[in-house]
Amino acid sequence: MLDANEAVASVSYRVNEFCAIYPITPSSPMAEFADEWSAAGRRNIWGAVPSVIEMQSEGGAAGALHGALQAGSLCSSFTASQGLLLMIPNMYKIAGELTPCCLHVTARAVATHALSIFGDHSDVMACRQTGFAMLAAGSVQESHDFAAIAQAATLETRVPFLQFFDGFRTSHEVSKIEILDDDTLRALIRDDCVAAHRERALTPDRPMIRGTAQNPDAFFQAREACNRYYDEATARIRAVMERFAELTGREYRPFDYEGDPEAERVVIIMGSGAEAAGETCEWLNKQGEKTGVIKVRLYRPFSAEDFLAALPASVRSIAVLDRTKEPGALGEPMFLDVSTVLREAAQSGGRPELNEVRVIGGRYGLGSKEFNPAMVKAVYDELAKDDPKPRFTVGVNDDVTGMSLEVDESFELDQPEVKEAIFFGLGSDGTVGANKNSIKIIGEETDNFAQGYFVYDSKKAGAMTVSHLRFGPDPIRSTYLIRQAGFVACHRFELLETVDVLGHAAHGATLLLNTPCPPEEVWDRLAKELQETIIKKELKVYAIEASKVARECGMAGRINTIMQTCYFAISGILEKDEAIRHIKNAIDKTYGKRGQSVVDRNFRAVDSALANMVELEIPRETTAKRVLPPIVDPAAPDFVQRVTAMMLAGKGDLLPVSAFPVDGTWPTDTARWEKRNIAEEVPVWESDICIQCNKCAVVCPHAAIRPKVFKPEALEGAPDGFKSVKFRSRELEGFLYALQVAPEDCTGCNVCVEVCPAKDKSNPSRKAINMAPRIPLLEQERANYSFFLDIPDPDRAILKDDVKTTQFMRPLFEYSGACAGCGETPYVKLLTQLFGDRLLIANATGCSSIYGGNLPTTPFTVDACGRGPAWSNSLFEDNAEFGFGMRAGIEQTRVYAEVLLQKFAPVVGDDFVAAVIACQTGDEAAVREQRERVEALRSKLKDSDDAEAKTLLQIADYLVPKSVWIVGGDGWAYDIGFGGLDHVIASGRNVNILVLDTEVYSNTGGQQSKATPLGAVAKFCMAGKAIPKKDLALMASTYGSVYVARVAMGAKDNHTVKAFVEAESFPGPSLIIAYSHCVAHGYNMAMGLDQQKKAVACGYWPLFRYDPRRADAGENPMKLDSAAPKSSLSEFTANETRFHMLKRINPERAEALQQMAAESVRERFALYEKMAAGPSTKGKPAADANS
């Protein structure tokens, strides 16, 4: 039982010598597996341990791959989407040089109007022209097999291969497959072809030259010289497939036909959709229809001969289904290929009857849109029509152009032998892990075939997961989600109210609930609609207080094994004791090495489960008065009601095309309508202890605790229990102060309580804020928060740039989907508090683009005037350039506005024009004044009919300084985007760059970057990183013209605020590197700020500000803002799993690296001290200044 990523990597690793890798979803696990095996010394089929090296980008990986191939090595890489696109230039080269190699691709959408991490063929379709052969797999077994076939075939044909399978649907589906052993691989791969590949290697022992530049006399012919290899490729590939069949019994052809031999209607399709199509076709034929499917395996080279051989002579109509979109084309690529084949065969291939065959083409499944039997049937139904749509879409409701096919949503294949179960859980409760174990138990311990597929949330904190499990006596080919299951489990009771859990229960299904109350109270807690559904569908309902049982077993929050045990007990798949034995074995296997105590606690949980599970007696009538609450507040704007609310309810699939923006432009200010209620506990303010420092607010990752100052009259109408106290301030006498929690938005991370410095002198365990259970507080605090938000914000003019008063500025970034306790978001929030009303953000792909821009709701919001951050994400690699472009565009528009303004000098006055033009950058006050000038300009010109006056008014806001910030993580800044970042900071333009440095690729799961510290373990550096982190801040400071700051909010929050303000005010490029703790560091995030303090105290993360303006004033531009190391490096590193992991595995190496790291910290700090000690020394250490 494994997923396709592992299945493919297991072949690729064994038949290669070198893998050049780079993380990208959903292919990253392939690289991770290869890296883990290499680190563990696993050998390939020739007895060597392959080397697996992470590069700085997919472009880099492709370059390394190309080089290694030239050197005669057998090489591979794994990628998807934008990553594959970055490989294209090298793919042309590799193919042009007829170099055998195989890339493995989890096919994923290419970002267009939006990014999508999910599956379609737009990436691989963009490689059609490279000269790579393309082999498409539709299932986990096929992916595994095709990895081997592709490797053998590339060596035999010299045509490089792109082997692909659908991202997530196949890459992440767990399935029971037959594994190819080493002997089979050895038998399949011809040694003579490997030897021939080595013979062609570049070597000074047989010197030759490749990669020449060719002129018009030679290039064309030379390009045609490879044709024979492509002409012969299909036959050779077919031969490899035949050899494979002899070895394994599994038969594949370039085009596999499935269905009635005399089918009249045929669907042409490749990838996982072919499985759903095949399954539906089989079912339809059993009902007496004559349908068929051609599964396209070998898409390039496209063999007309093989295609025609697969096509039944009886065919009357064909639908070609493409999982990609080529706007403006006559049709999608495979449709055009098929049309060409048929046309040629009819005209000159001796198959004139094909002229009578109707061919239509449709798109399906973009971005992992569901493609299920109902949709397949809709296509067959369309083919049966006299006048089918020549081009169509299926799976969406296109009410704009009417292209979509009608789908009978109630249609399902009747497969009584297949058992289906759905589990709604939380990421943190371990549901997915337990279900992966369950499906393995069923697949491996019974005769059943089994399949597991897991759907994750768009949010990271409090994320919901949905597990889809199927098993049955035959291989499972259902490559789509379960709609109606015989077993439904809901691992978090609250989900019943926000997600249509019961809608997934088939009639008579079993429902298992984790309840927050004793089973006898469950019925009364269910809303009326839920009771109705249970009665109507005649559900059998079981309940267990699993969270309580888990707590009692020392497994607070982890209910997975309890629910798993209940599932096995209820479903009766295995005899009870046998099931428990297997569950315990799985637990032991998963956690045994890492902790007997964890195993023991899980065992206790398993043993306690059944005794606590109760079957509910279901009344015949509903008893509840309460109905389900609306998904969003009725006060939400129309768009949120119509579109966002549907997506929040998990019904986004039902939205028609017309509901969506045509160009990817969405309204901001939507996160506040999504009330997630995920915290078990929320902070409670003790106003008598509070010293009003606002540290809790500055560090809150989700803007869920906020202070406000206001005049007493603002309290009119305050709810009873709304707390406020006298504001401690000399400047604002008579003001009141309130600190308010957002009870439905808080994630319960505890960071605010940890940072709170105020303690009750008589009982120091009580702070000015303390966590308390949320539910009893909810009603009161909800009212309080609503009232709090309506109190007007204080005038920004009276606020200063320090931690305390910045927190009275409204955060324009709130309730994001970031992890609880996130170390990045406090910086982003601060950015919006300081400059949000004039802020443009260019955001590199990564965590910050996901919590910043992943639908359904987004966190950027607006101030009372309706102004707020404008945000966009271009790509991962180009973010600095993207932001630079924003700045250039803004400046040019301003230049034009100034030109126009000057033309109106006679109307508005020369002094006015001069004042407007003088305000190019500025602080809060200057911006306010400039806005007033622009308003004055508007009122002066508003009645003018002059065309230029109208243009000026249209662009007049550009006269107000804008703050452009380029935001991204270390993977972007240190690795893939470094070239662009370097260029942009060297440009001298006024952009600000904020690097949220978590020291790993956080969003893709903790792979090392060049920001990873020496001695830390991360994915792709399992042995611990052996070289120090790149000092990006120091490098940037050597230009002498860049404002550079290194900050850590947890260590010195005022320093962070100061650096942000200085960076923004600097009229050139600024770079801030912000230490951001992260779940990938492996400790309790509540202690994140404490760890930041330790990082600074030991000298690991020296704080500094390098301000070129100081040099202009004759001072040293470098200011070291943290003291010499006061503690040892180990006091910082000892608390984090990323460091102490290595101690457990290889203590000697850990010790050696730790010593190197300590030395490196000392040296670097000494260098900074030198730089900060001397006189004005732009960009150079003071000691070297005179040399």
Place this chain on the structure above:
Amino acid sequence: MDLSTTYLGLKLKNPLMPGASPLVDDISVVRALEDAGASAIVMHSLFEEQITQEQVAEFAHTEGHAESFAEATSYFPAMADYSLGPERYLRQIERIKEATDLPVIGSLNGATPGGWTHYAKYIEQAGADALEINVYYVATDPREPGNEVEARTLDILRDVKASVSIPVAVKLSPFFSSPAHFAMQLDDAGAAGVVLFNRFYQPDIDIEELEATPHLELSRSPELRLRLRWAAILHGSLKGDIAISGGVHTMEDVIKAVMAGASGVQLVSTLLRKGPTQLGYLLAQLRNWMEEHEYTSLEQMRGSMSLRKCPDPSAFERANYLKVLQLWRLDARRKQGWPGPAEPRV
């Protein structure tokens, strides 16, 4: 000069051994201790509770975030060799056994009955020659009677004894109401020795931050006196051996320990301060002193100053208190006058 001794049934060339401390983590330090003349190595304590906490915390920090988000179903590489069990500790016992010829005494602090016996067995299997069970327990629950604490410790000893065949000593704290009686009970239950005493790390109070702060201070010679008293009281009453741990810093301290009745003398603070060669230095001084004072063997002096044998046993008893207190009042202060506060604080 015969410095040999028998401790926990082990024939040792002398009584000096490094006590439970981080010194044993580094093989080169262990070798240096052997070169300096250490007669055995006492491992630092394997704390079951710490292992459990580490495992549970690591589980929460890694598994709690796994399988939550499509792009990152985990945040750490899957490492086959990554283990949070006692393997490292056990491997270190094996390594010390390989690297030296010294007997190794394992040290264990369990938290659960199961933990005590499992881990004791592991330590024996790793090659330890004896085991010290470290009853580091702070009775914070006012409802827990002292006899329950004692009964539990005895149960633990019996369980551990039943699960291993190597000799088992018990390292005690001084906070038993009748340490001598309790030591007798342990002796009857089969303890091969008692180690006097554990040093509880006393938390300090940070008056600025209003926090209790963990504090570790290395021992000083005056701390030895508590041990001397109880060794002197116990010597001759037990079938098993006595070891002294805590406050042994000088040659004189070593001699006092032996004279009070110790068969084993464990050194920690002095080795941490001065390094492994300190052990050799003390041994050499011990030899010189014994030669000067015409002792031919350590056995001659063992227990010579115990309660049973010493010329003025009242010094170890209650009478000593009154006498000392009176002396202090009369001599120390009245003659010198009270100095008063150093600097009046404003």
